[in-house]
Amino acid sequence: MRLSKTFIKTLRSAPKDEIAKNGALLTRAGYVHKEMAGVYDFLPLGLRVIENIKKIIREELNAIGCEEVLMATLQNPEPWEKTGRFSNQQVDIWFKTELSSGGELGLAPTHEEPVVQMMKNYISSYKDLPLYIYQFQTKFRNELRAKSGILRGREFLMKDLYSFHTSEEDLDRFYGEVEQAYERIFERVGLGDCTFETFASGGIFSKYSHEYQTFLPVGEDTVYYNTDKSVVLNKEVLLPEVLADLGVTREELEEATSAEVANIFKLKFKYSEPLELKFADADNSEKIVYMGCYGIGVSRLMGVIAEKFADEKGLVWPESVAPFRYHVIGIGEAGASVAEEFYAKHLDDALLDDRANVRPGEKFADAELMGLPYRIVFSDKTLAEGRAEVTVRASGEKKLVKIEEL
Amino acid sequence: MRLSKTFIKTLRSAPKDEIAKNGALLTRAGYVHKEMAGVYDFLPLGLRVIENIKKIIREELNAIGCEEVLMATLQNPEPWEKTGRFSNQQVDIWFKTELSSGGELGLAPTHEEPVVQMMKNYISSYKDLPLYIYQFQTKFRNELRAKSGILRGREFLMKDLYSFHTSEEDLDRFYGEVEQAYERIFERVGLGDCTFETFASGGIFSKYSHEYQTFLPVGEDTVYYNTDKSVVLNKEVLLPEVLADLGVTREELEEATSAEVANIFKLKFKYSEPLELKFADADNSEKIVYMGCYGIGVSRLMGVIAEKFADEKGLVWPESVAPFRYHVIGIGEAGASVAEEFYAKHLDDALLDDRANVRPGEKFADAELMGLPYRIVFSDKTLAEGRAEVTVRASGEKKLVKIEEL
Numbered sequence: 001m002r003l004s005k006t007f008i009k010t011l012r013s014a015p016k017d018e019i020a021k022n023g024a025l026l027t028r029a030g031y032v033h034k035e036m037a038g039v040y041d042f043l044p045l046g047l048r049v050i051e052n053i054k055k056i057i058r059e060e061l062n063a064i065g066c067e068e069v070l071m072a073t074l075q076n077p078e079p080w081e082k083t084g085r086f087s088n089q090q091v092d093i094w095f096k097t098e099l100s101s102g103g104e105l106g107l108a109p110t111h112e113e114p115v116v117q118m119m120k121n122y123i124s125s126y127k128d129l130p131l132y133i134y135q136f137q138t139k140f141r142n143e144l145r146a147k148s149g150i151l152r153g154r155e156f157l158m159k160d161l162y163s164f165h166t167s168e169e170d171l172d173r174f175y176g177e178v179e180q181a182y183e184r185i186f187e188r189v190g191l192g193d194c195t196f197e198t199f200a201s202g203g204i205f206s207k208y209s210h211e212y213q214t215f216l217p218v219g220e221d222t223v224y225y226n227t228d229k230s231v232v233l234n235k236e237v238l239l240p241e242v243l244a245d246l247g248v249t250r251e252e253l254e255e256a257t258s259a260e261v262a263n264i265f266k267l268k269f270k271y272s273e274p275l276e277l278k279f280a281d282a283d284n285s286e287k288i289v290y291m292g293c294y295g296i297g298v299s300r301l302m303g304v305i306a307e308k309f310a311d312e313k314g315l316v317w318p319e320s321v322a323p324f325r326y327h328v329i330g331i332g333e334a335g336a337s338v339a340e341e342f343y344a345k346h347l348d349d350a351l352l353d354d355r356a357n358v359r360p361g362e363k364f365a366d367a368e369l370m371g372l373p374y375r376i377v378f379s380d381k382t383l384a385e386g387r388a389e390v391t392v393r394a395s396g397e398k399k400l401v402k403i404e405e406l
Numbered sequence: 407m408r409l410s411k412t413f414i415k416t417l418r419s420a421p422k423d424e425i426a427k428n429g430a431l432l433t434r435a436g437y438v439h440k441e442m443a444g445v446y447d448f449l450p451l452g453l454r455v456i457e458n459i460k461k462i463i464r465e466e467l468n469a470i471g472c473e474e475v476l477m478a479t480l481q482n483p484e485p486w487e488k489t490g491r492f493s494n495q496q497v498d499i500w501f502k503t504e505l506s507s508g509g510e511l512g513l514a515p516t517h518e519e520p521v522v523q524m525m526k527n528y529i530s531s532y533k534d535l536p537l538y539i540y541q542f543q544t545k546f547r548n549e550l551r552a553k554s555g556i557l558r559g560r561e562f563l564m565k566d567l568y569s570f571h572t573s574e575e576d577l578d579r580f581y582g583e584v585e586q587a588y589e590r591i592f593e594r595v596g597l598g599d600c601t602f603e604t605f606a607s608g609g610i611f612s613k614y615s616h617e618y619q620t621f622l623p624v625g626e627d628t629v630y631y632n633t634d635k636s637v638v639l640n641k642e643v644l645l646p647e648v649l650a651d652l653g654v655t656r657e658e659l660e661e662a663t664s665a666e667v668a669n670i671f672k673l674k675f676k677y678s679e680p681l682e683l684k685f686a687d688a689d690n691s692e693k694i695v696y697m698g699c700y701g702i703g704v705s706r707l708m709g710v711i712a713e714k715f716a717d718e719k720g721l722v723w724p725e726s727v728a729p730f731r732y733h734v735i736g737i738g739e740a741g742a743s744v745a746e747e748f749y750a751k752h753l754d755d756a757l758l759d760d761r762a763n764v765r766p767g768e769k770f771a772d773a774e775l776m777g778l779p780y781r782i783v784f785s786d787k788t789l790a791e792g793r794a795e796v797t798v799r800a801s802g803e804k805k806l807v808k809i810e811e812l
Contacts, residue, residue: 069449
């Protein structure tokens with residue numbers, strides 16, 4: 001991408017109402033544009049980060065046999081009424097709308113009910129199971145407040161996976177595979193060493209559910225952890241019987257603030273029973289399908305990564321999700337020409353700051369704000385030695401690298 | 407994709423209320439699932455078709471310098487009120503909803519207003535122009551009736567492109583480039599010889615706009631055309647003065663039924679004036695930005711392709727958009743084993759029907775219903791000659807091809 005050709009510009013300031021660091025930095029660096037609280041547009045660089053995160057998630061889910069679909073936003077109330085979740089008392093974050101031909105519709109805040117309803121067309125026998133179905137879909141949640149940038153959206157991108165099984169054992173087996181896939185995903189997006197599978201309330205159908213919490217000072221959750229015992233639990237389950245179950249005492253736990261980036265849940269019959277998703281087992285008896293569901297907040301994950309690694313100069317992207325790997329700057333005529341040559345060889349990996357009439361100092365500041373992993377500067381000074389100056393954004397480390405070794 | 411592992415199944419019948427051929431066939435063949443009239447889920451095969459169409463559009467738009475973004479669905483009424491388009495009298499297909507913190511929001515039926523509002527942050531000088539910004543985004547339109555399968559959705563996928571210029575000449579230049587890109591797009595998706603740029607009403611800001619109409623018996627539009635004079639016009643502009651402009655007489659025109667798959671429009675100041683999108687020109691005078699907008703109905707295009715090429719046996723996909731190129735069937739033990747070998751070499755291009763306990767006849771019928779371009783059958787009979795039977799879905803042509811030449 002050529003900075004001279006793109007519409008995005010770094011901005012001196014973020015909108016006044018943008019109090020979250022991720023929202024302010026992503027706006028100033030040209031990754032997102034805020035429409036209103038909790039509603040953002042993704043600009044070319046931001047969309048590339050989202051697509052990079054999706055690609056990693058997609059690869060890991062496909063590897064464990066999951067199938068990708070794309071379900072609708074507009075929700076027929078019927079299946080939601082059967083589970084009791086269409087009522088605003090039960091689910092208080094619905095956006096609802098009216099069909100001009102009559103009747104109320106909802107905007108999907110999640111997709112358990114429609115996916116169960118849909119699968120009634122495709123599951124009838126034990127031979128059809130297990131099945132694992134996921135999508136990347138915009139979810140709508142009518143939050144009363146949304147002041148955390150893209151960490152909490154009224155409209156946000158989520159990956160939601162639903163699994164269907166003949167037995168609790170098979171659900172447990174797949175649940176374990178998803179846990180491993182999630183570990184690989186968080187590792188690959190750069191959050192492996194600060195994201196932890198966390199015990200959380202399981203509701204009425206299982207003792208615990210699991211959240212994935214990334215330790216983050218601006219997170220909305222509080223967790224308690226003990227590194228030696230590899231235990232992390234949400235404050236909501238900080239109860240004597242839970243501590244006994246996990247084999248830790250209150251004194252052994254430290255407190256941390258964190259952001260929930262994912263959660264996984266053994267639904268069992270929670271939705272399949274009221275919606276009558278059944279199968280004929282090998283002995284021909286009719287049974288209810290066991291289910292699990294597994295979410296990852298994709299746009300939230302982008303916000304968490306932005307928030308986590310940013311420093312006083314701007315964003316710092318891990319290589320795996322960065323919109324481009326190289327931020328290329330040529331200084332002087334010769335520098336600009338070698339920068340063009342390098343860019344031509346790395347079109348998919350490089351952002352070229354070829355803006356005329358912008359001083360090098362400003363280009364350097366923009367490179368730091370935008371946060372690509374490697375800044376490569378070609379100037380008369382470096383070229384005299386046949387080299388380029390490479391700066392690692394995360395560490396600030398600078399090296400003069402021979403051009404042929406770049 | 408292995409048919410034994412995917413959840414999709416061909417269905418004997420479509421839902422009773424599915425009267426459109428595209429909707430019925432796509433449902434029966436396992437490409438889509440209907441949530442309600444005009445609202446569909448895309449299943450793995452359907453999502454692959456959508457992604458193939460998006461890829462073709464993306465390549466052609468990127469080639470003429472367009473930048474991809476992803477804008478929000480939830481719409482702040484403010485910019486729409488400035489253009490008069492938030493009122494249900496003016497735009498009668500709004501879905502509207504209430505924010506729990508107070509205030510009405512709309513679900514975007516199109517994105518002119520928000521994109522103009524957004525660009526006020528990025529356009530200030532003639533040096534910033536021209537710019538071309540597009541997205542693939544779900545649009546919501548509260549249609550009173552929606553009985554045409556995925557040809558007319560209440561929720562549907564659209565590619566919308568907006569261009570920004572300093573002058574009418576520059577708008578005209580880019581408009582011409584988009585016309586050429588659209589020709590390449592319709593050619594590539596397989597509709598080149600039945601899709602025509604069509605004169606349509608231009609509203610009050612220009613004499614004509616252009617639609618792209620695909621000749622299709624179930625289409626909702628009526629067009630008049632003359633092949634020798636390369637003129638196609640929408641019934642809505644079948645007026646003496648228009649015919650005079652185009653140099654044809656009524657007698658020279660034939661009538662056809664067609665589906666609108668795209669439209670392009672010189673907006674000029676229509677939205678930039680009320681929303682005050684201005685730039686400082688080279689002489690420092692303040693001017694209003696010229697705009698164009700260019701849509702393609704992506705999910706509708708999939709429906710048109712399905713509808714256009716289907717025969718009495720099922721779907722017939724052009725290679726460029728087919729979810730897979732090869733539908734692979736092995737008959738007998740040896741056939742199944744060679745089919746597996748072929749599949750392993752063409753994972754991204756092949757669907758393998760490895761279902762146990764399904765008779766070859768049923769597999770052949772499903773292959774015809776699903777409509778992949780080439781059916782490849784390995785059986786004892788063909789293997790005895792070291793060959794496979796390749797059937798071209800579109801023509802029905804059968805060939806025995808040496809396995810090493812496949």
